[in-house]
Amino acid sequence: MKSNDKIKVAVLVSGGGTNLQAIIDAEAAGIIKHGTVSLVISNNPNAYALARAANAGISTVVISSKEYKEQDVFEEKLINTLKENGIELIVLAGFMRILSEKFTSRYSRRIINVHPSLIPSFCGKGYYGLKVHEAALAYGVKVTGATVHFVNEIPDGGEIILQKSVYIKKGESAESLQQRVMRQAEWKILPKALELVSKEMLSEKKGK
Ligand code: GAR
Numbered sequence: 001m002k003s004n005d006k007i008k009v010a011v012l013v014s015g016g017g018t019n020l021q022a023i024i025d026a027e028a029a030g031i032i033k034h035g036t037v038s039l040v041i042s043n044n045p046n047a048y049a050l051a052r053a054a055n056a057g058i059s060t061v062v063i064s065s066k067e068y069k070e071q072d073v074f075e076e077k078l079i080n081t082l083k084e085n086g087i088e089l090i091v092l093a094g095f096m097r098i099l100s101e102k103f104t105s106r107y108s109r110r111i112i113n114v115h116p117s118l119i120p121s122f123c124g125k126g127y128y129g130l131k132v133h134e135a136a137l138a139y140g141v142k143v144t145g146a147t148v149h150f151v152n153e154i155p156d157g158g159e160i161i162l163q164k165s166v167y168i169k170k171g172e173s174a175e176s177l178q179q180r181v182m183r184q185a186e187w188k189i190l191p192k193a194l195e196l197v198s199k200e201m202l203s204e205k206k207g208k
Contacts, residue, residue, distance in 0.1 A: 007035040007198035010087040012095040013042050015129075017049025018182055019093035019114055019190050024056045026191030035198030039085045041078065043097050059085075065097055075103045089201065091194060092151065096128060101153035109159075111151035112197060114190045116181050118163055119147040123156035133174040133181065142168055144177070146185035148193035161196065162189040 011020050020040065026032045040053035043065040053060045061081050068074035074097070082090070092113040104111060115123055115132070122135045122144075136144045145165040150158035164185035168177060 001033060003036050005202075006033075007088050007201050008038045008086050009035045009089045009091060009194065009198065010039040010041055010082060010085065011037055011053075011091045011093050013040060013047055013049035013093055014044045014096040015047050015049060015094050017047060017052045017094065019186055020049050021052050022187035023091065023093065023191050023194060024052065024058070026195075031191055032195045032198070034202050035089060035194055039081075039087060041081060043074075043095070049094070071100055072102075075100060078103070079106070089194075089198060091190070093190065094129075098125070098155055099151065104151050104153050108152070109150050112148055112161060112193055113151045113156070113158075114186050115147045115149065115156050116144075116178065116186060117147065118143070118145045118165060119149060119156055119160060123147075125155050127156070130174050130178055133177045136168070137172070137174055137177065144168055144181060146181055146189060148189050161193045164189050 011023060013020055023032065023037060027037060037058055040049065040058050040060045042050050042060065042062050045062045045064050050060050063074060063077050063081065065074065068077055090107060090111040092111065117123055117132050117136060122132045127135065143165050145163060147163045148161045150161065152158040166181050166184050
């Protein structure tokens with residue numbers, strides 16, 4: 001498929017960008033066929049994810065949270081950037097700023113997020129990054145995993161697209177669990193979900 005015919009995707013990041021890397025690799029491997037990452041946006045100018053994007057030849061934009069403290073102004077800048085680049089689908093891959101209802105309702109079923117637990121466990125406000133795994137270990141659950149879902153006005157509350165479980169090992173640290181959940185679940189289901197949603201979006205577009 002020509003890249004002009006594919007769904008144009010922006011990946012929003014804040015940190016290391018291993019999920020972004022999984023998406024880049026999956027597109028290169030032909031696992032993602034119906035969408036193409038054409039832009040990476042970071043709210044953190046120091047995110048290593050920006051280097052990953054540049055290495056893959058993908059355009060990057062920084063909209064710094066420090067500079068754009070006001071939510072409205074931050075989101076206005078974000079919307080303009082998405083429009084200017086003709087973005088049709090947004091992927092939150094370790095993006096650590098909550099988006100307002102005004103923003104999420106504008107892109108209904110057009111934003112997907114990866115969360116490092118089996119939603120509805122260990123999710124919502126305050127549950128992000130390592131904190132999620134610390135909470136799972138503190139509770140003593142034996143199975144955790146990752147979830148990819150559509151983003152709506154409720155943090156981690158949108159419709160679930162894919163989930164994958166990971167068994168917790170006895171005496172495991174939060175850091176080790178985080179790594180295993182990424183490797184065994186997130187890096188697999190995020191590219192898969194991106195392909196599923198872009199394929200559906202393309203067939204809707206063609207049906208019109
Ligand atoms: C990932 O584990 C992702 O699921 C999590 O942050 C990490 C980012 O890693 N996201 C959240 O907790 C969102 N609530 P990455 O930058 O290496 O992809």
